[in-house]
Amino acid sequence: MQQSRSQHSPPCATKPGVSKRRVTKRALLYGAGLAILLGVSACAAGQGESSPTTGTFDPQSGRFAPCPDSPNCVSTQATDAEHGIDPYTFTGDAAAAKSALLAVINAMPRTKIVAETDDYLHVEFRSRIFRFVDDVEFFIDDGDKTVQFRSASRLGYSDMGVNRKRMEGIRAKFEAR
Template identity: 55%
Template sequence: MGIFTGNRPNNLGVRDGKLAPCPNTPNCVSSQSTDASHKVEPLNYTSAPEVALTQLKQVISSLPKTNIVTETDSYIYAEFTSAIVGFVDDVEFYLDRDAQVFHVRSASRLGKSDLGVNRKRIETIRAQFQELQVQNSA
């Protein structure tokens, strides 16, 4: 691991239908957060869950410096590495079939501020994912 990558957190994954809460630092967003500073909307899908999962993996894989580390039939964990310094962010997606959404959590491993990078990343993924959903339904 490089100086800016940090260690992979040990709180990743889904426990009782929940992703890990965000820390008190502003470098994390989560669709399951209850406070406005960390809150981001989940990703909605209208296709079959399996199709949505495939489309989401396609979007994630298309983004630069991204590595999908873990994937199951209801969970994706990816590492995103910044282009210049090489900071690593941990990004998780949990497929909630009952609610027809992907809950998301994106957090920087190191530092306090991320200058909005995690929120922007999720919104970029949302836009690309929704575009695939619309194309799929046409």
């Protein structure tokens, strides 16, 4: 009596009709993707450790450092369309404006106040998944009744508009108070 081929063949890890070469290629692609994901995660985890304790604002001149050439920064003091954004406006005194601004910021997730004076705030915002840090500085200018700010990503080239969207969201909540 002859036994069927399947009884003598060792079990195969692949589905019928799928070559081992195709399975190996798929495994390599998954492995490469995992390595990239782990690398990005390691960078994101390590970036919080080198957190700057001071921002880019110079109180003597009332100026922030310019945005870099990359599109991951917005500033009320930038003159180009890619980085420029209008300051927030307020009525009343600077202390009330700062209090309203802090209320908006403190209601937002993953924020940390790094530095604070009577007319200045430096805040860290962390992204939800990879915990990328964006540094945001605010200068409350009582003379002009404006809040000047600079928001910049610490890592990467493009933030896909995240800094601008965040700052416009803060504007809407701040100016509604």
